[in-house]
Amino acid sequence: MGGDSEQACPVSPVVDLVFSRWTTPILWTLNEFGRQRFVELQRAIGTITPKVLTQRLRQMERDGLVVRTYHPEVPPRVEYEISDLGRSLAPVFAHLADWSAQNLPKVERARQEFDAAGETR
Amino acid sequence: MGGDSEQACPVSPVVDLVFSRWTTPILWTLNEFGRQRFVELQRAIGTITPKVLTQRLRQMERDGLVVRTYHPEVPPRVEYEISDLGRSLAPVFAHLADWSAQNLPKVERARQEFDAAGETR
């Protein structure tokens, strides 16, 4: 990550930060459904294992995108919420969702044409 | 890719498409500097090997993001350029670059604080 190549491209750093595996669904879930406990989050995401979820959450906490709150009770309760910094990504996500809605069908068509052209060989 | 989890998150599909490794610098280079030959592109990116560059370009051509033009000459000449669909991502990229400029410093500070807090244990 962060090779010389991406130095020139101003988008690459934020890609490493925000669009690495699992960060998008985690951020989106926290933004959409608010504060979540660990297990709630795990169930919301659906297929992520506790180990990997912990890794991502730690990284995102370190990056200041999520806030972890530990309640020393029995049984223990931990809550994760999106930070202001994380929330500042919401317009970016909305922009991407817009692009998606308008252009993903075009991508699908392009793929079909490409594959069809390949058949002819 | 494209597990059940990301189904709920409307951003995930476009992430797989646009923000997988190397696609960002490639798109950015083509958008910024216009039509490029294979070797020019390789040099512009800096560290990518021909094999991987070919893989990414094929994928992006299939997805309709770049256009490949083959000139049957000796020696052969191939040019890549960004498509209209690819160009439609420019505002998204600009948006990300803006976010980056405003918020990456905050991320850096968050990391330092997090690491400093860890030292205290």
Add this chain to the structure above:
DNA sequence: CAGTATCCTTCAGGATACTG
């Protein structure tokens, strides 16, 4: 509940060499 601790697999991506 909220994680850790291990073990294991896979596969994207790099190194290198070769071709039409």
Add this chain to the structure above:
DNA sequence: CAGTATCCTGAAGGATACTG
């Protein structure tokens, strides 16, 4: 020049089991 063909490695991520 514009790729292909192989070989290979590392590191992310999954499966599983265990703990305070």
